[in-house]
Amino acid sequence: MTNSNNDFILKMMSKVLDRQSITYEEALRLICSEDLDTLANCAKNLTNKLAGNGIDVETLINAKSGTCPEDCSFCAQSSFNSTLIEKYPLLPPEKILLQAENAMNSGANSFCIVCAYKAPPEKDFKQICDTIKLIREKLDIEVNVSLGFMTNERATILKNLGVKRYNHNLETAKSNFEKICTTHSYEDRINTAKIVKKAGLELCCGGIIGMGESVEQRVELGVALASLDPDEVPINMLIGREGTPLYGQHLITEKEILQTVATFRFLMPKTILKIAGGREVHLKGDDKKILQAGANGIITGGYLTTKGNKPSDDFKMLKEIGVR
Numbered sequence: 630m631t632n633s634n635n636d637f638i639l640k641m642m643s644k645v646l647d648r649q650s651i652t653y654e655e656a657l658r659l660i661c662s663e664d665l666d667t668l669a670n671c672a673k674n675l676t677n678k679l680a681g682n683g684i685d686v687e688t689l690i691n692a693k694s695g696t697c698p699e700d701c702s703f704c705a706q707s708s709f710n711s712t713l714i715e716k717y718p719l720l721p722p723e724k725i726l727l728q729a730e731n732a733m734n735s736g737a738n739s740f741c742i743v744c745a746y747k748a749p750p751e752k753d754f755k756q757i758c759d760t761i762k763l764i765r766e767k768l769d770i771e772v773n774v775s776l777g778f779m780t781n782e783r784a785t786i787l788k789n790l791g792v793k794r795y796n797h798n799l800e801t802a803k804s805n806f807e808k809i810c811t812t813h814s815y816e817d818r819i820n821t822a823k824i825v826k827k828a829g830l831e832l833c834c835g836g837i838i839g840m841g842e843s844v845e846q847r848v849e850l851g852v853a854l855a856s857l858d859p860d861e862v863p864i865n866m867l868i869g870r871e872g873t874p875l876y877g878q879h880l881i882t883e884k885e886i887l888q889t890v891a892t893f894r895f896l897m898p899k900t901i902l903k904i905a906g907g908r909e910v911h912l913k914g915d916d917k918k919i920l921q922a923g924a925n926g927i928i929t930g931g932y933l934t935t936k937g938n939k940p941s942d943d944f945k946m947l948k949e950i951g952v953r
């Protein structure tokens with residue numbers, strides 16, 4: 630630890646508190662910081678002052694699983710990858726409603742309907758709309774969706790149905806994207822993110838770290854995300870699933886996760902930074918550390934194709950660190 634490094638982190642915190650953006654070079658210096666305590670404390674301070682001290686707790690449902698025609702190399706649901714996941718068509722509205730009710734009763738404040746499509750066929754899109762209507766009529770929980778690529782027309786329909794947030798991740802840095810996916814482009818992803826915002830939906834847009842990207846590319850992703858001004862940024866940590874090209878890769882350490890999350894907080898001081906898929910494997914119960922280093926959201930109760938913590942365990946953990 631050096632004093633100059635410590636001084637630099639404090640200077641960056643003041644800059645962000647003064648409502649100024651930090652540059653790519655400054656973010657790169659932050660993410661390489663070895664003074665983890667100062668970095669985490671400053672990121673936490675920014676979170677409390679600019680994003681509030683609550684924690685967003687979300688539950689997901691994988692409402693249509695597998696057979697996606699895209700070739701994302703990290704994804705167990707791609708039809709290019711031979712994984713042993715359960716594959717099924719779109720679930721009926723009643724089944725999704727029941728899951729939403731369980732999520733609400735477990736204490737989650739939002740419920741995200743996620744479907745593995747490039748974009749839903751019209752019949753499925755209509756059924757998803759009916760499901761959203763049903764949940765909005767019967768339950769008091771925010772409804773978010775993740776359905777692949779959007780058109781302006783569909784985004785407006787979702788907005789009018791009362792959907793709060795639309796998830797569409799950038800996945801990785803632009804300079805790393807072709808190594809991860811070849812069936813669509815980075816620009817396609819940016820385009821849907823912009824359509825979502827234009828329709829007045831909140832944008833949930835994040836990525837996955839630990840896919841072999843460099844530290845510079847992690848910062849590149851953070852800067853690209855910040856430029857979209859997302860309301861929420863989920864940060865997933867790769868678990869290389871058997872049957873995917875990234876199987877067996879564990880390319881990120883807990884220290885790097887902390888450095889990344891804290892730096893993303895400097896880049897996006899007001900957003901919900903949500904630690905998502907992979908936290909149970911990579912953090913091994915040390916989620917508290919990341920929640921005290923700039924993160925202010927979690928996904929509880931499992932992910933799309935992997936299990937997660939029980940909501941009761943997560944709420945206990947949140948109580949222990951004294952957050953709402």
Ligand code: SF4
Nearest residue numbers: 697699701704707745
């Ligand atoms: S588009 Fe989404 S569901 Fe399809 S392979 Fe890529 S990450 Fe998986």
